[in-house]
Amino acid sequence: MRYLPLSNTDRGDMLARIGVNSIDDLFADIPENVRLEGLLDLPKRASEMQVERKLSAMAEKNTSAGSVPFFVGAGAYKHHVPATVDHLIQRSEFLTSYTPYQPEITQGTLQYLFEFQTQVARLTAMDVANASMYDGSTGTGEAVLMAHRVTKRNKAVLSGGLHPQYREVVEGLSNMSGDRVVSLPADPMGTEDILSQIDDETSCVVVQSPSFYGQLIDLKPIAEKAHQHKALLIAVFTEVVSLGLIEPPGTQGADIVVGEGQSIGNGLNFGGPYVGLFATRQKYVRQMPGRLCGETVDAEGKRGFVLTLSTREQHIRRDKATSNICTNSGLCCLAFTIHMALLGQAGLTKLARINHGNAVRLRKLLSAVPGVEVLNAAYFNEFTLSLPKVAEDVVEQLAERGVLAGLPVSRLEPENKDLANLLVVASTEVNTDEDRAAFAAALKEVLA
Amino acid sequence: MRYLPLSNTDRGDMLARIGVNSIDDLFADIPENVRLEGLLDLPKRASEMQVERKLSAMAEKNTSAGSVPFFVGAGAYKHHVPATVDHLIQRSEFLTSYTPYQPEITQGTLQYLFEFQTQVARLTAMDVANASMYDGSTGTGEAVLMAHRVTKRNKAVLSGGLHPQYREVVEGLSNMSGDRVVSLPADPMGTEDILSQIDDETSCVVVQSPSFYGQLIDLKPIAEKAHQHKALLIAVFTEVVSLGLIEPPGTQGADIVVGEGQSIGNGLNFGGPYVGLFATRQKYVRQMPGRLCGETVDAEGKRGFVLTLSTREQHIRRDKATSNICTNSGLCCLAFTIHMALLGQAGLTKLARINHGNAVRLRKLLSAVPGVEVLNAAYFNEFTLSLPKVAEDVVEQLAERGVLAGLPVSRLEPENKDLANLLVVASTEVNTDEDRAAFAAALKEVLA
């Protein structure tokens, strides 16, 4: 087997050196009645060529986003990632290194984590950021738990503009740990009355902007109300590119900012791996989940970086830990850092403008299709259409015409019939005039 | 522009520091009447996305070898290259390093060159090999020039089994430098009488085995006759995998062995870049063209490697140099070295057996097609069919049926009408039973 360096001669010699007769002598602790004889009922080893053929055949059955006019967003976005990013993250020294427990020989990882934390803090206009979470949705769950720890309360209020699957993650955790969650009904236009839900038992209020439906939300009044009640505002985003153009949650009063970083540096990958961004105020840093990288000096006084505040973490605190998390999304986080370093403020701002511009162009085209209504007045690169037909059917018919048109809300919210005709549509820098025209034409046809 | 780090502010400051008013002051030596005003008549800069779109569109117009049953050989072969190879050659330190003129900081390059030279010497059973040539064809040209230097004669005899384009390269060089070439007629079955062409004026006789037509050639009698007349035998191959299974030219008496190394580690790339292998006897080493890497020690006595015997080369000897060559095919040579290190003797031998086995299977299937005759009795992974129709037409018709079936000899030898019905067909480890069946079925149909 190509990955195993030992030859049969080696194996024999080594067993002899160890002083046993057969390899099974080393497995003697496994009770005989459960020891496997023979092989697992699986195919035998395969050459590279065979593996490539089999997996390529599966891959080719899927319609890749780059091969069609593509407008699906709703928490994951098709962006163009420079070739440099994928090249660099495949450097052996990044790809095949472990968690930087030995900082003297992992300064590469540690320094980019420090750069990443700085980038995230600046993007969100918050004091501190951690070294990433699994993704935006699990990060949101952790943010709610953190708010409970900070406020010593256990009631979370979730906006109806929160991504339904993010809501489910929070609800699931809370159900299990006995916390309370108040989830507001779906709120496509950002008109819900969330302020009235905030009271002295509230630990946090969770608001997404741009919302799941694309609506930009004014966080300031919510922050104000929350703070009046000593509750925290958790601001969520799923499209980090929006922060290049819109006012950051930090200046709007958010206490915890959490979001999905996939758009920068990372591909769609059918939903994972992604990279969760997580930032908060300085005063809450010791209640923060996840890994943190900090600056220090070495024995010669040279600047260096280490993992720090690990006394919060499970491998030290065990059942008293702030979280059970013991990885971050290292490589995705590196991809984010490099792509963001390439963009810089100038590039990110321009990228955000192009995204918004393409969305506006699309909005105009689609608004003009008879029967279509756009529900959002203020949006970034995503908005919701109200269609005269069931959105799921329309999307299928558009797919048959070679356009992947967006997410029918009913796929995630099947039980709310009011949402059956809603379609969430995203547009990024990858969409061309031809893509948009094809979408509008096909939609017109399907709705005719 | 994303590749240019200077900002306009930098540019202004730097011009001031230099003490000139404008950038054009630095170009003042260019006569005004030829200095370009404005821009070249070419498109302006393009984003990564634009470049990808444009080039991908071109690429997609081509039928890639991996997408169809594929049997074209004739000097370049479709083999499977492990993913490790392409990953490693893209390491920054290999990819973006220059010729190892400063050996203290280029031991990476130098050590793999030394490994490569050793591999090539062992494969060919020769004393020494150089650090590679551009490709097999130009290497053959250089081998003939080397033979002229060694023998101080200038008549080369070329077998009719030599790849026609290799022959053209040798003839072109000889025409220009006033040397003589005797090229024997096309020899599909390896039955030519080359011995009678060798005389006391002959500097070398150039024989390819497996021949362009796939025929295995007995080099021993040719070596014997050549040596009787103090001429050199230059043995050529285009399929290096054959050396895993057939007797090497070195033990058959060759004085120079030259061939194409593309099959190991390198893709088809529409013909280049490839990697020429070049080996000879110890006594001729100082007449050898191309770069050589040798072992030495450093100031502390540690083993190290350097480019050596460069006094043969153009940058020292100028018009007295053995050759004008001043690069090798470094990165392709690295790909070869790594792939060969992965194979090892065990893997290469097995690979060669599979190649031969697949060719035998194909030979049987195609022989059974009415009207088809296989011309070669002994072959490795390639052989020549005599068809009842013009081969070029048959190939086009097979291509329409989705099979890329081989090379019609007439494409390279259009003026010899005797060859019009000949088709050179290759089979490697990538061909499946389905591929072969598809070929045979389609051929039967086309010939019916």
Added chain:
Amino acid sequence: MEEPLLFEFGSLETTGVDLDEEDGIEFELGAFERKADIGLAGLAEPEAMRHYVRLSRNNYAIDSGLYPLGSCTMKHNPRLNEKMARLPGFSDIHPLQPVSSVPGALELIDELAHWLMVSTGTHAVAMSPKAGAHGELCGMMAIKAAHTAAGRDPKIVLVPESAHGTNPATAALLGFKVVSIDAKEDGTVDLATLKNTIAEHADNIAGIMLTNPNTCGLFERDVKEIADLIHDAGGFFYCDGANFNAIVGKARPGDLGVDAMHINLHKTFSTPHGGGGPGSGPVVLSDRLAPYAPLPFIRKSDAGLELVETNAATSDDEQPFGRMTAFHGQMGMYVRALSYMMSHGSDGLKQASEDAVLNANYIRVGLQDLMSLPFGVRPCMHEVLFDDSFLKDSGVTTLDFAKAMIDEGYHPMTMYFPLVVHGAMLIEPTESESRASLDLFVATMRDLVMSAQRGETERFSGAPYLAPRRRLDETGAARKPVLKWTEPEPAQVTPEAAE
């Protein structure tokens, strides 16, 4: 040359990405436009390339040397897997594009699930957890859901003291009370203690979280009895699968009575660690827990594969406890793991486990006369645990010893874990090492041990001497955390100096 932070040489004006020119955009942002600078430095592409290449060169990696981190399983990461994960049909598909446009994605997930179930001897697997600890959470949530469905609410989770910290942390997160179980002298769970503890908490036992092979590198011989005891007490057996790599093809957790076990795809099936992630932690489930598997999952029927994403789509015997994450989990890791498993096949997977165990024992016999085995001379599984008694009175600490390994060109082993022995040193070579590599490692370790015992303390106390950094001040870092870069204050110019 020291590599600066990107903020120290990049600029707000520089960008390494060319973007197509915009033509007159009308903003439809409402009142939400960002006004202030973001403060993100940009680099031109050549600058970024060089910066991150240079940074990378300060890292140790499995590609550059033996990486004996016990329980972390740093094994070879085949590049075939990277290539496969980048096929556009996997890497460039959206989690919410029409299901009809991604049949190959469902097929891939289902195929990997099949390989995982067969190799663990189970019939269900929750694929979506994002990492090992997330898998633990998932498994324990399934256990809690099963208790709830049965109208029970037991509070106690038993955890051996040798467990990974994630185990108690996970249990606590779900409101369970963690009760620790001591080990026997031989490093494995003491059945008698276990029985007593169960009896003490009768009717309140939610389950046990046991790592097997355990973190001492030993297979829990009494695993079947433990499973029976816990089942008899109405609890479930959660197995931490961190060390599954030792027994793939040799024993199936399902046959051992395990109810739930996460599989660290990055440990056992070689998806790259990437400097700390991303991981992936599918959880195999026993028949009793299977109904509670979280959303989403793939249902297999005669009609083919069906993706179940919402409660509305579940059938009666499917009672998902909720959802672990948005979307479908770590697809990119699934592709790599399946590519790895298919490459090995049933024969290769078994051979890999055997070689891993063989290599660990080869190191054990190479060092056991000089270093100290806390549980005596006996075969270990895929990793060998030493304690620091061989350093007693040498003046060299476990930490010093580890740092001195760096100067010899090695990444240190896992230190101070598991907590059950003093100054633990846990060495896991994996199956990826050749015999020559092990021989060199053993020789180096022997040299270090003898050096320590000879009292050459300077070699250790100041180590590392040859790394990109000397020993770093971790205490100082935690005391006053500096977690991001801030613009240095402009140098104070005193009026005199300014003149």
Added chain:
Amino acid sequence: MEEPLLFEFGSLETTGVDLDEEDGIEFELGAFERKADIGLAGLAEPEAMRHYVRLSRNNYAIDSGLYPLGSCTMKHNPRLNEKMARLPGFSDIHPLQPVSSVPGALELIDELAHWLMVSTGTHAVAMSPKAGAHGELCGMMAIKAAHTAAGRDPKIVLVPESAHGTNPATAALLGFKVVSIDAKEDGTVDLATLKNTIAEHADNIAGIMLTNPNTCGLFERDVKEIADLIHDAGGFFYCDGANFNAIVGKARPGDLGVDAMHINLHKTFSTPHGGGGPGSGPVVLSDRLAPYAPLPFIRKSDAGLELVETNAATSDDEQPFGRMTAFHGQMGMYVRALSYMMSHGSDGLKQASEDAVLNANYIRVGLQDLMSLPFGVRPCMHEVLFDDSFLKDSGVTTLDFAKAMIDEGYHPMTMYFPLVVHGAMLIEPTESESRASLDLFVATMRDLVMSAQRGETERFSGAPYLAPRRRLDETGAARKPVLKWTEPEPAQVTPEAAE
């Protein structure tokens, strides 16, 4: 740890490639089966990965630092180009598959040819040469063919003494006699000398081979007069395009009277050097030489693009002198070069030349007070040439100085070339360097110069101290060349010792 040669730790039995099992092959090899061992060591995949990763780490590269090799042009190699070259439609097509199945390949070659012709101001280009020197050969063969077609057989090729060694070597290869032309005091060709030399060899002048900008980093101001003189003498003007990168978008060689010029795609258009190759050397040709361009070429007509591979397919005005190589040249490099040119566009290409020249002059003014400019203080093009007079009496040689740069983290500049000045040091920063990078380089060089002048000879004579190797014995290597690894003799066992 020192990295052994693969033969020192691999084995004949080991393989890192799994191949599908063969089933009973019947051999049809005649009597040609190999009998003896090949002697090729194999490595398992993890061993190979680590071996070559470790080796790579002993290399300096443009990705890891400034690489000021004058005339070699080590600039940023965008990874976009690597990605494009690996599109299966380019990388996985066979040079001899039906032409009808590769229209995109012809289109790519034709498109690159267009970019090359427009930027050089010419109307023909021979694409197939495999490297710069091969391009020179091609260009000179075209010149010879043109003379032959005109019934002439002139023997003399003029070459300035500052030329690359490939120029005289190429001319000699084709049977020409090389006559060297001295430079003026300012480093450029002396028109008076040139006139005299031409007069001396009247009717026997085949052409001149001139590098412009020349290897002293100077643009030959009299280039038009030189062209006219050579044309009047019946000769052709071959321009060595090694330094074309200085003037792209600023001047077109076609306008300067050039008849043939190769373009090193790896220098000017950034295809990676790869440790010494592969290169690619297309040759642009004047209208007078165009008919003689070698096979193969692409003919453009109303019907589209047509590939001409044989003499039989040529039209009357196409008289190819022959063929430079099998197949179509360096397709993989064409894709990279076109990707690079398209990325820059007309504006970026010009800016790149300007920045390259700006950067070189910035280094010049940073060092000219301490180091010595052989031709006085004046602007240079993309590279700046110093001689070693600033080291006079310091006890430090040019070589020592270069090796000391290594300890400061830099690759040395080109040394001892061109031959026209004593102890030449030719520095080319390229446009890829930022101002901060240049400032650091200048500061380091100034420090070194002052150190040398202070007589700190040890810093130089023993350098490098900090590289993977100390200075290597090149003389010893050449005296008794060891060009491959051979199995060491087994250690002699004396009869006594054996007992």
